[in-house]
Amino acid sequence: xxxxxxxxxxxxxxxxxxxxxxxxxxxxxxxxxxxxxxxxxxxxxxxxxxxxxxxxxxxxxxxxxxxxxxxxxxxxxxxxxxxxxxxxxxxxxxxxxxxxxxxxxxxxxxxxxxxxxxxxxxxxxxxxxxxxxxxxxxxxxxxxxxxxxxxxxxxxxxxxxxxxxxxxxxxxxxxxxxxxxxxxxxxxxxxxxxxxxxxxxxxxxxxxxxxxxxxxxxxxxxxxxxxxxxxxxxxxxxxxxxxxxxxxxxxxxxxxxxxxxxxxxx
Numbered sequence: 171x172x173x174x175x176x177x178x179x180x181x182x183x184x185x186x187x188x189x190x191x192x193x194x195x196x197x198x199x200x201x202x203x204x205x206x207x208x209x210x211x212x213x214x215x216x217x218x219x220x221x222x223x224x225x226x227x228x229x230x231x232x233x234x235x236x237x238x239x240x241x242x243x244x245x246x247x248x249x250x251x252x253x254x255x256x257x258x259x260x261x262x263x264x265x266x267x268x269x270x271x272x273x274x275x276x277x278x279x280x281x282x283x284x285x286x287x288x289x290x291x292x293x294x295x296x297x298x299x300x301x302x303x304x305x306x307x308x309x310x311x312x313x314x315x316x317x318x319x320x321x322x323x324x325x326x327x328x329x330x331x332x333x334x335x336x337x338x339x340x341x342x343x344x345x346x347x348x349x350x351x352x353x354x355x356x357x358x359x360x361x362x363x364x365x366x367x368x369x370x371x372x373x374x375x376x377x378x379x380x381x382x383x384x385x386x387x388x389x390x391x392x393x394x395x396x397x398x399x400x401x402x403x404x405x406x407x408x409x410x411x412x413x414x415x416x417x418x419x420x421x422x423x424x425x426x427x428x429x430x431x432x433x434x435x436x
Contacts, residue, residue: 171435171436172433172434172435172436173194173196173200173208173433173434173435173436174194174195174431174432174433175192175193175194175208175212175431175432175433175434176192176193176194176245176249176252176428176430176431177190177191177192177193177212177214177428177429177430177431178190178191178192178193178244178245178248178249178426178427178428178429179426179427179429180240180241180242180244180245180248180377180379180408180424180425180426181241181244181377181379181402181408181409181410181424181425181426182377182406182407182408182409182424182425182426182427183425183426183427184427185427185429186406186429187406187407187408188241188376188377188406188407188408188424188425188426188427189215189241189375189376189377189378189402189406189408190214190215190376190429191214191215191216191217191218191239191241191242191244191245191246192208192209192212192214192216192217192218192245193217193218193220193242193245193246193248193249194208194217194218194219194220194434195219195220195222195246195249195250195253196219196220196221196222197221197222197223198221198223199219199221199223199224199226200219200221202235204436205217205219205228205230205235206230206234206235207436208230208434208436209230209231209232210232210233211434212232213232214232215231215241215372215375215376216229216230216231216236216239216241216242217229217230217242218239218242218243218245218246220246220250220264224265225262225263225264225265226264226265226266227242227243227246227264227265227266227271228266228267229242229243231370231371231372232371233370233371234370234371235267236370237266237267237268238266238267238268238284238285238380238383239379239380240282240284240378240379240380240381240382240383240410240422241377241378241379243264243266243271243273243282243379244273244280244282244379244422244424244426245426246264247262247273247275247280247282247426248280248426248427248428249428250262251275251280252428256273256275257275258275258276258277259274259275259276260274260275261273261274261275268284268285269285271283271284276423278425279411279423279424279425280423280424280425280426281421281422281423282379282421282422282423283415283419283420283421284379284380284383284419284420284421284422285383285418285419285420286383286386286387286414286418286419286420287316287317287383287384287387288316288387289314289315289316289321289384289387289388290314290315290316291312291313291314293313293314293315293320295310295313295320295322296343298339298343299320299340299343299345299348301336301339302335302336302339302340302343303322303333303335303336303340303348303350303366304333304334304335304336305322305324305329305333308325309324309325309329310322310323310324310325311323311324311325314384314388316383316384317346318345318346318347319345319346319347319348319349319381319384320345320347320348320349321348321349321350321351321381321384321385321388322348322349322350322351323351323352323388324350324351324352325352326352326353326355327352327353327354327355327356327357327362327403328355329352330350330351330352330362330363330364330403331362331364331403333350333364335366335373335374337366337368337373338368340366340368340369341368341369345369346367346369346370347365347366347367347369347370347378347381348365348366348367349363349364349365349366349378349381349384349385350363350364350365350366351363351364351385351388351389351400353389353393354401357401358399359399359400359401359409360389360393360395360398360399360400361385361389361398361400361401362400362401362402362403363378363381363382363385363400363401363402363403364402364403364404365378365381365402365404374404375404376402376404376405376406376407376408377402377404377406377407377408377410378402379410379422379424382400382410382412382420382422383420383422385400385412386398386400386412386413386414386420386422387414387420390412390414396413396414397411397412397413397414398411398412398413399411399412400412408424409424410422410423410424411423411424
């Protein structure tokens with residue numbers, strides 16, 4: 171079997187920036203074990219699989235399937251636009267583990283309609299977690315949980331950028347993902363962030379769309395804004411534009427660029 175494979179850098183217009191995702195679009199759904207094997211072979215933080223028969227979109231890390239992936243969704247919509255299946259001013263509905271996701275093609279950007287995260291501010295931070303993140307209690311302004319993931323607001327942008335987590339220690343603490351964030355200091359965006367997920371085989375994700383479903387809620391409440399821009403301060407870096415919507419939704423907008431396309435024989 172031959173599979174068409176694309177590699178797309180999402181949340182950027184520059185090759186080798188943003189977050190790389192692999193995209194595989196087929197007419198009929200693939201077997202789960204095959205999708206997991208392909209994702210492992212691609213060795214990217216996410217590989218997205220879209221079946222055109224039912225418009226079901228699924229995302230796999232090298233280790234496991236995930237319920238929501240922003241950059242994988244953006245990359246898939248970008249490939250559809252590249253193939254002429256999504257034109258400016260039109261939308262597509264993907265059926266996913268997180269429910270229906272609508273992506274609209276603008277003139278240049280793609281806008282994704284995602285569910286807002288629900289934040290729980292009552293979850294305590296174990297000292298072992300701060301130690302694994304190389305943080306002191308004084309570095310943390312606030313914390314919240316969203317699902318199995320944590321959000322930590324740190325004192326300043328420089329602290330976020332300079333973090334050097336102990337990923338082995340993190341994996342020994344129950345979790346799924348951690349986003350650290352701070353109000354932007356030197357950068358023009360509203361806030362900066364980084365995202366760590368060694369539990370699913372991704373020590374640091376370059377640009378994490380799903381984390382911005384929580385970041386938009388957190389910073390929207392704190393700054394009194396409905397429209398925000400965030401910069402994910404990984405080595406690659408990328409920009410996510412957010413707008414809080416009614417009915418528990420948030421839109422995430424970004425750019426993407428294809429850097430590789432080919433055929434995988436399986």
